[in-house]
Amino acid sequence: MNHRLLIALPLAAVLAFPALAQTTQPTQTQPDATQPATSATSTDTATGKAPLALPSREGFWGHLNPFARKNYVKRQTEPIRDRVNELDELTSANTRAIKDTDTRAQSGIRLASDKANEADQHAIDAGNKATMAQQTAQQATARVQTVESVVNNIDQYKASNQTEIRFRPGQTSLSQNAKDALDQMAGGLKGQHGYIFEVQGFSSGKGQVAIQNSQKMAESVVRYLVLNHDIPVYRIYLVGMGNAPTADETAKTKHVSGGRVEISLLKNDLEQLASTGASAQPK
Numbered sequence: 631m632n633h634r635l636l637i638a639l640p641l642a643a644v645l646a647f648p649a650l651a652q653t654t655q656p657t658q659t660q661p662d663a664t665q666p667a668t669s670a671t672s673t674d675t676a677t678g679k680a681p682l683a684l685p686s687r688e689g690f691w692g693h694l695n696p697f698a699r700k701n702y703v704k705r706q707t708e709p710i711r712d713r714v715n716e717l718d719e720l721t722s723a724n725t726r727a728i729k730d731t732d733t734r735a736q737s738g739i740r741l742a743s744d745k746a747n748e749a750d751q752h753a754i755d756a757g758n759k760a761t762m763a764q765q766t767a768q769q770a771t772a773r774v775q776t777v778e779s780v781v782n783n784i785d786q787y788k789a790s791n792q793t794e795i796r797f798r799p800g801q802t803s804l805s806q807n808a809k810d811a812l813d814q815m816a817g818g819l820k821g822q823h824g825y826i827f828e829v830q831g832f833s834s835g836k837g838q839v840a841i842q843n844s845q846k847m848a849e850s851v852v853r854y855l856v857l858n859h860d861i862p863v864y865r866i867y868l869v870g871m872g873n874a875p876t877a878d879e880t881a882k883t884k885h886v887s888g889g890r891v892e893i894s895l896l897k898n899d900l901e902q903l904a905s906t907g908a909s910a911q912p913k
Contacts, residue, residue, distance in 0.1 A: 793811045794890055794891070796889070825898075831889070833870075835873055844872050
């Protein structure tokens with residue numbers, strides 16, 4: 631009996647020693663896994679922290695302790711779990727930064743496109759204004775040339791229309807045919823510029839009597855133009871020619887028999903200038 635007791639006591643001591651070593655040894659030999667290693671720098675990992683240090687042997691069994699408890703496992707996995715959480719947060723921050731950068735890039739592209747479109751519109755407007763300025767300059771040049779031409783020919787009148795009115799001997803009043811001829815000639819002259827009437831009276835007879843008769847016939851024509859067609863007096867030039875000789879179609883001179891009045895409508899380029907200026911006015 632004593633022999634069996636001596637064998638059992640050493641065996642119980644051997645079996646109790648690992649459990650005692652597991653409960654007392656970790657607090658003395660287990661390093662803090664969350665503390666950075668002295669040989670690592672803060673820039674070696676994505677999180678800016680030092681890499682995890684390998685845990686030292688713990689207890690009698692080391693890392694392969696078949697009798698490990700829940701607290702022991704928690705202590706071993708807690709640093710890894712913290713680093714995983716940090717990586718998740720870092721990934722989320724990187725994702726947000728990428729989205730923010732992309733948003734700013736798209737905004738910058740849109741702003742640059744808008745500025746380019748605005749610059750194109752300004753260029754088109756400038757081109758249109760340049761074209762309008764060129765057209766205005768061309769119109770001004772054409773008008774200056776017209777004015778120069780008119781000024782050069784201001785005192786040169788050209789026959790525009792002519793008519794002749796016959797009078798019976800001793801008659802100075804106008805017949806209906808004479809009035810119709812004057813209406814046709816003077817119609818449409820109201821408001822126009824750059825014209826004059828030349829009225830020449832011829833009468834049969836001799837000397838001063840013929841001149842006075844031709845003057846009276848010419849005056850009847852002038853009176854009708856002034857009163858019935860509002861022709862200004864300063865636009866009419868009257869002369870009594872009396873029995874002055876005239877040239878016929880065969881270039882032979884002859885004296886007038888009876889009375890007649892020759893009316894000529896003469897125009898210069900002032901009316902052309904007025905029409906050109908009216909068309910050049912901006913609408």
